[in-house]
Amino acid sequence: MNLKDLPIQQRVEWLLNEAQVYCERFSHPDLSAARRRYVQEHPSPILVTACIDGRVNLAHAMQSPPGLMKFLRNIGPQLTMKRMDFASHVDSHISAAAALGQGSLIMVTYHFSGSHTHLGCAAYGCDTELARQDCFQVAEHIRQTYVSHAFPVYPLVCGFDTDIEALLIHGADGQSLNLSDPELNADSLGVWLNRLHPHLPENLAQDFLPLLQGNVNHAAELRATERGIALEHCEWAICVGNGFEFIRTPNVAMVIGPYSPDMGKPVSTAARVVARNMQKGRIPEDGALLLSCCLYNDGLVEKATAEFRSRLSADLAENIIAHTEPELTRRLTRLSAIFNVEKRSLELLHP
Incomplete structure (x- = not known):
């Protein structure tokens, strides 16, 4: 079965597993050494x-x-x-x-x-x-x-x-x-x-x-594959904040960075896209994911600040979605997390 056709709980579990695998690969000694060599040879930041748009996944x-x-x-x-x-x-x-x-x-x-x-x-x-x-x-x-x-x-x-x-x-x-x-x-x-x-x-x-x-x-x-052209939107996750680099699969999530003082337009747009995906039968109607995340480096104060900002972002996004697509709100799985920059690890926050 295609990922987008799985029940929402299985899709969420898949996404969290992707984060775990990404962290493990990032910290693996051999891969870490290869990455350091790459950065030494190509140090310019990009x-x-x-x-x-979830179809735009340039790192991948x-x-x-x-x-x-x-x-x-x-x-x-x-x-x-x-x-x-x-x-x-x-x-x-x-x-x-x-x-x-x-x-x-x-x-x-x-x-x-x-x-x-x-x-x-x-x-x-x-x-x-x-x-x-x-x-x-x-x-x-x-x-x-x-x-x-x-x-x-x-x-x-x-x-x-x-x-x-x-x-x-x-x-x-x-x-x-x-x-x-x-x-x-x-x-x-x-x-x-x-x-x-x-x-x-x-x-x-x-x-x-x-x-x-x-x-x-x-x-x-x-x-060389027979995957066909991924024309239509099939996103089922709305990700607000930053730290989502572990999402390497296209057409999974609408990713909204904290680069605008007004979250209303981008979150509303993302909510409409996901709701339309359900209405058109591109994804199951059983639910979607709202995931908020903020970055932090090691440090108790910075970690606490990231936790606060992540929860606040989720509250704001959920309120916007409720106003834009109230039916979608009732089908949302909401998660808040923080992302450790040094370890590249996603840490879920308790509700």
């Missing part, structure tokens, strides 16, 4: 802005090592440097990288469906060109803000085709590269990246290429 699609990429996720139009909350998270990331003597590569992304326009980003009315232009504006705002920064800050725009889970890398001169192209290889990929972004610092380019190659490999693996 920041990604992405929509809450780029075969990224655990914990390498940092994501800022919200409804597309709310991911803008004109919002101080979002801008402060971007600045924090860049400052942390600079403290380590590193520049920053920022992927500003939008998503679309290569086969059905109406299955694109609902936040932009499924207008892919509007989404693309908005991303170029965000990238330009970032570029202008940090043009005089001591370390290079390089934003670039990428589209993501949810049909085939492949990136479309945009260049500054209107050219683009579709990573689903079966003719691509490691050598040609480097040539293309240099052609699209000739001013991208070499160290950032060298650290970005393995992730691009990961997406080339991922797209090729999908072509």
